Amino acid sequence: MSTESTNERTSKPNAEAKAMQSDVPEQYRKNATPERGKAIIELSGVTKTFFRGKEPLTVLDGLSLSIEEGGFEALMGPSGSGKSTLLNLIAGLDRPTSGKAIIAGNDIGAMSDGELAKFRARHIGFIFQSYNLMPVLTARENVELPLLLTKLSSTERRKRAETALRVTGLENRMDHYPRQLSGGQEQRVAIARAIVHDPTILVCDEPTGDLDRKSADDILELLTKLNVDFKKTILMVTHDPAAADRATITRHLNKGRLE
Amino acid sequence: MVPIKYNVRNLVVRKSTTAAAAFGLALVVFVFACALMLANGIERTLGRAASPDVVVVMRKGSDTEMTSTVEDKQVSLVLAQAAQIGAAKKPVGVGEVLAVVLLDKVGVDGVSNVTVRGVTEDVFAFRPSAKIIEGRAANPGSDEVVIGSGLKGRFKGMNIGESFELKKNRPMKVVGIFDDDGSAFESEVWADVHVVRQAFGRSGSVSSVRVRLDSPSKFDAFKTLVEGDRQLGLIAMREADYVEKQSQATGIMLKILGGMVAFFFGVGAMIGATITMNAQVAGRSREIGTLRALGFSKGSILFSFLIESLVLSLTGGVVGAVAAIGMKAVKLTMLNMGTFTEIVFGFEPTPTIIISAVGLSAFMGLLGGFLPAVRAARVSPVEAMRG
Known part of the structure; x- marks a missing residue:
């Protein structure tokens, strides 16, 4: 799928969603009709303290936050404001020092490492600033990775990976290695990997940070499509005001507190 | 995964x-x-040098044939004992003398020990696996020898038609080369037992006696008979055990x-x-x-x-x-x-x-x-x- 066609398609979202969902497996549609108004991310009085030597460093300071299912929210703030730490907590990469973080019904603070890994595999789709693709795997193999944690057959995994790559417009690049792709294309592979297992929440850490304006706009268009047409809940940390504009809600974090 | x-x-x-x-x-x-x-x-x-039905008889206390001495009259006695227990077809056994000669290596400087086995003329009948592959067998009682294929060309004199000194001024002529399925015998020189005895001053005795029983199961009986005669002062061991040692x-x-x-x-x-x-x-x-x-x-x-x-x-x-x-x-x-x-x-x-x-x-x-x-x-x- 070319960039142009992405724009064209998203200009008529309903038709596109229908067309897209016709060849999207059942699993994709499962979370496609979120209950609006129901909080999928609920943080109350969350504190995160790191220790630098014996010196405690409070990065998140009694933070409370609620994000609705199907929302597209941007998180902005200066460096060191705690954006990444907050994103890590919501993605289940880390636990809060105190307070409660309930993500998709799971109490993050009470889970073991193993439980958190399972939680991430089931509920979280990651989109990183530097794409984080495995350089030795092809686009299709990269996208298949999260499915290796499911009980799907290899044929089914392959089919779903190809569908995800089609959704992100990379049907002609499936057997390419990351080094053979442009930055924008790499990020599309990463997005396909993030959605292939139909997670509850897409967590994006500066998704356009390494891209030129044109590629960045294409990626943002794709994220919008995933939110509007596929009803994905998206939480995006960004420095880019143009990216934040795409979100329905933008929150600002400063010194560990929401403004 | x-x-x-x-x-x-x-x-x-x-x-x-x-x-x-x-x-x-x-x-x-x-x-x-x-x-x-x-x-x-x-x-x-x-x-490979070991046959299951062959027994080596040596002097008690000897670890190797090299250090063992068995007198001629004891040889006849041992052969008779073997025949009594049940020995294979002729020859029942052979008494052999072992000696060592120092030979010059070919290609590199230095010398090395080579075993010379004084054998009887029926050695090839006693060891059916050994076969002449080049030349011919040595004439009994002569200064002719056959050499194992492992020695060929590796030492001075170790080729058909060449000769080496068994003792000073006692040249021996190589007339044949034998193979024995890759066994250690292939690294030996086989000369006439009388010639070797004479050259090394060992008249009247051999180093060891090998007998071939008609069944490996008769070993115990043979051993009891040989070792039972304390005056003989001999020990009997399976060739396989000897070789393993x-x-x-x-x-x-x-x-x-x-x-x-x-x-x-x-x-x-x-x-x-x-x-x-x-x-x-x-x-x-x-x-x-x-x-x-x-x-x-x-x-x-x-x-x-x-x-x-x-x-x-x-x-x-x-x-x-x-x-x-x-x-x-x-x-x-x-x-x-x-x-x-x-x-x-x-x-x-x-x-x-x-x-x-x-x-x-x-x-x-x-x-x-x-x-x-x-x-x-x-x-x-x-x-x-x-x-």
Whole structure:
């Protein structure tokens, strides 16, 4: 799928969603009709303290936050404001020092490492600033990775990976290695990997940070499509005001507190 | 589970470090397999000289034929005892004298001991596996000798038509070359028993008596009969046991030597594998973090890196084993620690040796790769977020 066609398609979202969902497996549609108004991310009085030597460093300071299912929210703030730490907590990469973080019904603070890994595999789709693709795997193999944690057959995994790559417009690049792709294309592979297992929440850490304006706009268009047409809940940390504009809600974090 | 192709391709991508580590492991496997193959070669070479129904009779207290003396009248007695128990077709047995001559090596400086066996004229009838392959048998009572094929061309005088000195001014002429299925006899010179006795002043006695019983099961009865006569002062042992005792010293020494070299090389190669795998883990911490973020468990990361180390070490192991098998073509000479004479032998691989050598590489890979794999499993998923 070319960039142009992405724009064209998203200009008529309903038709596109229908067309897209016709060849999207059942699993994709499962979370496609979120209950609006129901909080999928609920943080109350969350504190995160790191220790630098014996010196405690409070990065998140009694933070409370609620994000609705199907929302597209941007998180902005200066460096060191705690954006990444907050994103890590919501993605289940880390636990809060105190307070409660309930993500998709799971109490993050009470889970073991193993439980958190399972939680991430089931509920979280990651989109990183530097794409984080495995350089030795092809686009299709990269996208298949999260499915290796499911009980799907290899044929089914392959089919779903190809569908995800089609959704992100990379049907002609499936057997390419990351080094053979442009930055924008790499990020599309990463997005396909993030959605292939139909997670509850897409967590994006500066998704356009390494891209030129044109590629960045294409990626943002794709994220919008995933939110509007596929009803994905998206939480995006960004420095880019143009990216934040795409979100329905933008929150600002400063010194560990929401403004 | 993290797909194995992920590990294999990572090894392929980092060709030079992978090759260096695999080479180290290959070297260990090569040395280890060669040592075992040599020990096996020696055991087989000496072992081939043993027939199950042949018994060696020597003087009590003698470890080798070289140090044993059996008087002529005792020889007749032993042969009669064998016939009484039940001996094979003629000849029932042979009394042989062993001597050692110092011969100049060909191609290199130096001399080495060569065993000269004084044999009776029916030696080829007694040892049916030995056959003349070149020239002819020696005339009884003459200064003619036949030599084992292992000696041919390796010492001065060791060729048909050439001669060597049994004693000073006592030249012996080589008239034939014999083969004996690769046994240690192939490293011997066979001369007339009377000539050897005379030359070495051993008239009236031989070194040992070999008898061939009509069944290996009659050994115990024969042994009781021979050793029961205390006045004789002789011991009887199966040829196989005798040969095993002979090869034991050399075989054990080789295995210890090979084992030690393999151990020290192995420690080095294992450190090499650890360093390589550690570098892999350090260089891929963001990838590992990403895999953890995607939901792969610590256990699956640990397993994945152990597999990677295993693939690396098995690659080295297979290369080393193939190279070791190639050594089959090489023949070596060595001092037999039992008799202090030279024997010619080769590297003889067996499936067990090859499997254990490759197994050793797998073991080294897993052991060397364990700490890096633990380190990989400990990579925090937060690493994925670091730019």
